[in-house]
Amino acid sequence: MSSRIPGHGGLVNSSKPLTFQFNGKELEGFQGDTLASALLANNQLLIGRSFKYHRPRGLVASGAEEPNGLVGLGEANSFEPNARATTTELFDGLVSCSQNHWPSLEFDIGYVNNYLSSLLPAGFYYKTFIHPRPAWKYIFEPIIRKSAGLGKPTKGKDPDKYEHFYAYVDVLIVGGGISGLYSAKVAAKSGARVLLIEQTPHLGGQASIDNPLIDQGSIAKWITELTKELEGMNNVTIKARTVGVGVYDHGYSLAYERLTDHELNLNGSRHRLWKIRAKQIITATGAIERPLSFANNDVPGVMLASAVRNYLTNYGVSIGDRTVVVTNNDDAYRTAISLKNAGLSVPLIIDSRPSGAGELAKTARDLGIRIENGKAISIVHGKDRVKGISLCDQVGSGTVLEEISCDAVAMSGGWSPVVHLWSHCGGKLNWDNELCAFRPDTQLPPTGVNGLACLSVVGSANGDLLIDDILRVTYEVTLRVIKELGLETNEAPLPSTKGIKENSISAVWKMPYGASTKLKSKTWLDFQNDVKVTDVELAAQEGFESVEHAKRYTTLGMATDQGKLSNINGLAILSESLHKDIPSVGTTTFRPPYSPISMGSIAGEARSELFQPIRKTPMHDWHDKHGAKWEPVGHWLRPYCYVQKGESVKQAVFREVTACRNKVGVLDASTLGKIMVRGKDSGKFLDMIYTNMMSNLKLGKCRYGLICSENGFLIDDGVVARIDENSYLCHTTSGGAENIHSMMEEWLQTEWWDFEVYVTNVTEQFSQITVVGENARRVLEKLGCSKICSDSLPFMGWVDEKVFGVDVRVYRISFSGELSFEISVPSNKGLFLWNEILSLEKEFGITPYGTEALHVMRAEKGFIMIGDETDGTVIPQDLGLDWALSKKKNDYIGKRAHQRLYMSNPERWKLVGLESTDGSVIPEGAYAIGLGENEVGQKVTIGRVTSTYYSPTLKKGIALGLVAYGPDRLGETIQFPTLTNSVVEAKIVSPIFYDPDGFKQNV
């Protein structure tokens, strides 16, 4: 069983016990434990179930690469699924649970899949569930979704805070092992600003476990002193619990810091996402040990040799009492030696290499450990926990030579440099046959904006495993990096070290070499996703020869650990099956993030009211106080209507429309886009921007204009006013101001840069109030306007006035069909003017109205609305706006596009009015059907509804729509099926429902 060994464990403080929960059980650990080490100390080896076969799974690793140890953490809305037990620091009161099992961890019904494994081969989703088609949706998928899958997310709102943080440094160093620390010292001594990040809470990395001699002293002392020295330098920042998750174009780096996860009830933000610009990046991200592929290598108790050593040395936890070590390299001998020195039993070291290990083998032998060279594990025995192994020759098919009883297996298949960050932004890899691993190709590094290397690798991430090489290369690389920055130093000399020489690793991708299919079908490559050697072989056999295809077919490396343990082993099996060498098969693409980060950290502060800015008009608070039901329009909030006491929204809109049609209404139209176009070529420029002529517009006059894209599609509309000889004020839609302003700038800067024109978006500089209805003129006269009679201010004209000493501009334009004035006033006087108008409320029966009444009234008049009648595929001709397309002008944006054949196709759907025969409101977005079916058996559609309202004026449903040959079919009836399988009949009518001759607006 796994247990705590008193007197061991450099990181735990046995005088500080902590209590935590796992699956409802109260357990005890120590300060300094990880959740993983504390569970192991409590003999909780079984930690989860595998994804597909629900096989019992124990911890395999001790760090971020752990594939099995996924748990749920916390409670209620702070619950976090899929957290790694190995990277979760223990604290008093921690609550955790296992996942992916039903009904319990110990007894899981899904384990039946294990016996069905021959029915669930690679690609089984694609193969098995294809026929019959409906069965997938209704039978297979719901069952699979329930039985497969990881932890469940919470449903409530995340109560924690998250933040983003920006850092600009000379050198970013990722990884706080000895190479990262030493690199930081060299860089810092040169005067560079250094940021060093380390994913764990502790600096020192693997060396602090293996404890090689350095400068004739212990490495632990060297690490402590170096850390202290670095912390004392004000050009150095060190951040623990911070993982480098990605490197992007031009060396932009992301790091993820966990601020409060390691204790209960810590204040402040929970996670911080660092966005880092470093002039140079050095990754010292270490290496990850690989599993060996032998039968039943997934039984709880089989663990990476380095993890066994780590749990023992750092946490004083033994995985078993009798541990068999199996390896193809020298490093695993350290595990055997550590275990033996701690008083534990190591019955055997199995070394696949016929010639075995170097100096470390001698040390092991001297301790009395039996070593068998050229041997292998044929199969592991045990179901929920290792009971023993069968020994066999590495050469051959696995004939059992000897049964050895044990309760743990420490395996080592060699080390893979962590090259993720190097690869994220384009660094290339070389296969190193000597090391049996991919390592960075230093000739093809990731490059920055200047085309030169922006990222370098040091330490075991570079494939250097011996301490002498690690520090020497770190020194050389860091000196080269700071030289790029124009810096140098001789104040960080290379420490003296003497590493233990090791024999080279041998490539062992299968154990034994000739393992039978029976053994291989129990040999796991990807523990989390349940991918076995036979699955990858099958993929190759079925033609999935590309590594990217084989990955997706088998799901190898697609779990939350992203194949940190499994990728190289799987790749080797694939290349073997294809009879190719590993480099020619290549690796799958490394993509950020290196390890999972919280969604909260990505969102950062951008949640709720901070998600996006809200634009408010100067009258916003007034609207809010007077019952405004808000409608978002772009980033603006506009009153949809003002709901009075005892009134429904529908009734409010009804009341507002009726008031405008019979008395007078006022609208806050401040959001309307306003772009000032000035300069001697303004007219010429606007003639290109608008489809109609603007240059001949008279001073004091307004004209409705259309703007198309170069593709010919209608994108915006609005009224243009000629202000003076060289100035025009262009009104745009509320949502379109920024786009149209940007479009104008683009054409001026990139095409017609010889035009003398200046455009300014003055939308927010002016408030605009629309006064609408029969009494409108009287209201303005009362305010003191003197030039607004129909002679001095005819329809589509404007005048300057003074109201209570404030300069205003009055435009006589109408979007409602009523007598209508739009009063423009500097924004700081917007609320003042609004209040002055509303003070006349009683006298004239003034009713404030919102956007819905505006929309209803414009629809009654058949005026189009950008975004309703247009959708990016509609041209002005479709809307009967041919009159606004200048024939006199040689060119305008969209003119050439309108000459394309399809634009004059008579079958294009065209604007009409629609009236349901029963007076009801036709459903929004409804499509009209014609006779016959299309090539996929759907009913032919002949038109659609673009706007549909109940008209309080006409007391019936009215709609605008686009219908094939619509204008030629006035009086015909067409059918609109609804979502409830009924059909609404509608008559095609003129789109102008109300006051077609315009008497009301021209008074």
Add this chain to the structure above:
Amino acid sequence: MLLLNCPYCNLSCEETEFQAGGQAHLKRQSVGSSDQEFESYLFARKNPKGVHFERWQHVNGCGKWFHIARSTVTLEIFGSYSAQTLSPPKQIRVNINKKLPEWRWESSK
């Protein structure tokens, strides 16, 4: 996240300050152009493995449009220059040829 140099601000800024505007040095086709010329102007874009000329706007900065020459392979940026020109200036071409001696400017017709 590219680092772009706005030639108007003369500042190196993050890509998020900018808006990409696609291929540079297109010749506008309008009334009088053939269907094929117009189609090509609207839709056909180069997708080179190598040097690409691009339009960018410093939209969250000074608002100016400019051009850059960029390697689509290494992401190296050979320089940025005014959008108010019909072909890349000499200095940009020299910068490119320093790294890619074989490269020659070909204007789009």
